[in-house]
Amino acid sequence: MTIFVTMDKLINYLLEFGQLNQQQLDLIKRKAQVLELKKGNYFSEAGKIPRQVAFIEEGIFRVCYYNSEGDEITKYFVDENNFVVDIYSFNQKIPSSEYVQAVTDCTLLVFSTESLNDLSATIIQWDSIINKITEKALVDKVNKLSPMLAEDATTRYLNFLEKFPNLANRIPLSYLASYLGITQSSLSRIRKSI
Amino acid sequence: MTIFVTMDKLINYLLEFGQLNQQQLDLIKRKAQVLELKKGNYFSEAGKIPRQVAFIEEGIFRVCYYNSEGDEITKYFVDENNFVVDIYSFNQKIPSSEYVQAVTDCTLLVFSTESLNDLSATIIQWDSIINKITEKALVDKVNKLSPMLAEDATTRYLNFLEKFPNLANRIPLSYLASYLGITQSSLSRIRKSI
DNA sequence: AAAAACATTTGCCATTTGGCAAATAATGAA
DNA sequence: TTCATTATTTGCCAAATGGCAAATGTTTTT
Numbered sequence: 001m002t003i004f005v006t007m008d009k010l011i012n013y014l015l016e017f018g019q020l021n022q023q024q025l026d027l028i029k030r031k032a033q034v035l036e037l038k039k040g041n042y043f044s045e046a047g048k049i050p051r052q053v054a055f056i057e058e059g060i061f062r063v064c065y066y067n068s069e070g071d072e073i074t075k076y077f078v079d080e081n082n083f084v085v086d087i088y089s090f091n092q093k094i095p096s097s098e099y100v101q102a103v104t105d106c107t108l109l110v111f112s113t114e115s116l117n118d119l120s121a122t123i124i125q126w127d128s129i130i131n132k133i134t135e136k137a138l139v140d141k142v143n144k145l146s147p148m149l150a151e152d153a154t155t156r157y158l159n160f161l162e163k164f165p166n167l168a169n170r171i172p173l174s175y176l177a178s179y180l181g182i183t184q185s186s187l188s189r190i191r192k193s194i
Numbered sequence: 195m196t197i198f199v200t201m202d203k204l205i206n207y208l209l210e211f212g213q214l215n216q217q218q219l220d221l222i223k224r225k226a227q228v229l230e231l232k233k234g235n236y237f238s239e240a241g242k243i244p245r246q247v248a249f250i251e252e253g254i255f256r257v258c259y260y261n262s263e264g265d266e267i268t269k270y271f272v273d274e275n276n277f278v279v280d281i282y283s284f285n286q287k288i289p290s291s292e293y294v295q296a297v298t299d300c301t302l303l304v305f306s307t308e309s310l311n312d313l314s315a316t317i318i319q320w321d322s323i324i325n326k327i328t329e330k331a332l333v334d335k336v337n338k339l340s341p342m343l344a345e346d347a348t349t350r351y352l353n354f355l356e357k358f359p360n361l362a363n364r365i366p367l368s369y370l371a372s373y374l375g376i377t378q379s380s381l382s383r384i385r386k387s388i
Numbered sequence: 389a390a391a392a393a394c395a396t397t398t399g400c401c402a403t404t405t406g407g408c409a410a411a412t413a414a415t416g417a418a
Numbered sequence: 419t420t421c422a423t424t425a426t427t428t429g430c431c432a433a434a435t436g437g438c439a440a441a442t443g444t445t446t447t448t
Contacts, residue, residue: 067341075340088333091326131325132285138332139282145339146269147261149375152406152434173396181343186435188397346404346436367426380405382427 007032009081010055010109017136018129027122031115035108043100043108044086050096052110053085059106060167062175065098074179076141077103077164087134103171153182154190201226203275204249204303211330212323221316225309229302237294237302238280244290246304247279253300254361256369259292268373270335271297271358281328297365347376348384 007029014020014028035054037043044050046065061084064074075098078084089096090113111119119126148156157180161168168176168191177187201223208214208222229248231237238244240259255278258268269292272278283290284307305313314320342350351374355362362370362385371381 067344071344073341073344075336087329091329127321127325131321131328134325135281135285135328135332138329138336141336142269142332142339145336145343147267148343149339150261150265150267150372154434178344183436184395185397185437189435192397348404366424377406378426379407379428383405386427 007057007109009057013055013081014129014133017132018125020123020125020129024123028119031119032109032111035110037102037106037108039102039105041102043084043102044096045099046097047095049093050086050090051113053083053090053116054108054110055083056080057107057109059102059104059108060164061100061106062103062171062179063098063100064175064178072174072178074175076144077167077179079164082137083133087138103167103175148181153180153186154194156180156182157187157190158194201251201303203251207249207275208323211326212319214317214319214323218317222313225313226303226305229304231296231300231302233296233299235296237278237296238290239293240291241289243287244280244284245307247277247284247310248302248304249277250274251301251303253296253298253302254358255294255300256297256373257292257294258369258372266368266372268369270338271361271373273358276331277327281332297361297369342375347374347380348388350374350376351381351384352388 010028010032011025014025020028032055034057037059043054043061044052056078058080060077060079062074062077063084063086064072067073084100086096086098086100088094116130120130148159151159157168157176160176160180173184173187177184180187182190204222204226205219208219214222226249231253237248237255238246250272252274254271254273256268256271257278257280258266261267278294280290280292280294282288310324314324342353345353351362351370354370354374367378367381371378374381376384
């Protein structure tokens, strides 16, 4: 007896990247495990080898690390309808250098390494779908970061507001400031000036 | 009768990502076409669907585009021992939104879409190797860009100097300034101050 | 409720970077 | 070589951002 969850978001997302029949979809659903993660908790941590991949049903994560000066840097945010994982460490089976933290309460569909291996072995299109998803996720990150370098802090903040309208005032200033590449006081002033 | 080229760099690079026997390596070499590209010329252009992938044997490229203000932005540089292509447009078969331009004279090993399809159909590990390469290239770009946001312009310039020691004074200031996210005059001043 | 701990805002001033235009240097064409 | 074109540097000043510490506000603990 399994908990009934439609997993519609996941299914629709996967179908954007390849065709899957009902039997395959059922198998995928059986391999996914629902996980609720409270705001502030970590899905994976620096120093550990990631052994799971999560599809975000609900909520927002951030990926962060500590630079050589010891500053905590938010590398990017990931919201619902996306997978989140340190993909490089996961695939290479090496310890991650970053944290994946829930910035809101989150509902995840979690796949273990073993489940993914099973899916890869059973579903002929699986690898192709996963590779397309991975590639798109990474290309999107590059395309997001690249123009930010040429934008001023206010523009970067406004773009963040557009992408995550309800988040800006619900997360610590430090998360956002380090993502935008500015100090907390500058961000505070930018907020006031808008 | 084919031109004799060892293609050592390419072979060694591929072998970092998977095993290939001599027969497979020979096939790969036969599918690659040597292309010399003079400084300033384009390997691929915005508006066109990319139909080739290049391995850079020698030389340096930049990938650039025009933002909504019409400024030319250098998204990143790619040097020898790397593949270069607008991977997203290439795979999706959609027109690229960026230019791939030689910033020095370059020697390339070019693979057409058809060659890559043949290799994919013939060499069982091919897709896996290519996916690993793609993933690493993109992860590297994200990891390069992300900390730049928190660095000041001088630091970004010094890091560029470290990565491309011989390039800084041989390419137009505009290429480098737009990559660093600063104006040409600022870069000029930073240069003087070092 | 009070205290402690933590997060955000603000003031003050220094530093960095930008904008613009003129001066200078380098490059390429005739 | 000389002229024309393009690229780079520089001066001047304005705007953006940072650094630091104090003030204020918020949350958590006791």
